[in-house]
Amino acid sequence: MVSTELLLINFQEVRRRSIAIWQGVPEKWYAWKPDHEAESFIEVIRHVLECERLFHSRILNRGPVEDYISPWTGRPYTNLADELAFASPYRTEFLDMVQGFSDSELETIEIAGKGKTRNRKLGDYLLRAAYHESVHGGQILANLRACRIERPYIWD
Numbered sequence: 001m002v003s004t005e006l007l008l009i010n011f012q013e014v015r016r017r018s019i020a021i022w023q024g025v026p027e028k029w030y031a032w033k034p035d036h037e038a039e040s041f042i043e044v045i046r047h048v049l050e051c052e053r054l055f056h057s058r059i060l061n062r063g064p065v066e067d068y069i070s071p072w073t074g075r076p077y078t079n080l081a082d083e084l085a086f087a088s089p090y091r092t093e094f095l096d097m098v099q100g101f102s103d104s105e106l107e108t109i110e111i112a113g114k115g116k117t118r119n120r121k122l123g124d125y126l127l128r129a130a131y132h133e134s135v136h137g138g139q140i141l142a143n144l145r146a147c148r149i150e151r152p153y154i155w156d
Helices: 003-023 041-061 080-099 103-108 122-146
Strands: none
Touching: 003 080, 003 103, 003 122, 041 080, 041 122, 103 122
16 A cells, blocks of 8 residues: 555545534534634634645645635635535545655655744645644544533544
8 A cells, every 4th residue: 555545544534533523513512612712613623624725735835825815714604514515625636636646755745834833744744634633623522522412432
């Protein structure tokens, strides 16, 4: 199995579990947040979907994108099905891009860091993109626990 196949499996597994977690949030709780500075459940879901597009843009640019405008800008929050449907073509583009990289490119392409972050090899950067989504999955699970909402079982 080549590295891109492993990366794709990881992205697909992380997203499958994220969706299971997101489906565990009752719609009446979408706007709930643990404090006034935090993101709500639906905002965290969008953040994850939106950041994948930003990761994609940074990879294409080989670093920060100064004039990046998110496709989600100005979009109202609705529900999980709408968020996933809107993100679907961007997800496909992202996974197609990942599939197109060679093992050599994963090792040699550098993605420039922004601010305090350092440059990363493409393979490392892609793993960090999946990790970012996983962290927010844990955040939502913790918030579901705090709200005493039954949490989906994702450890199949």
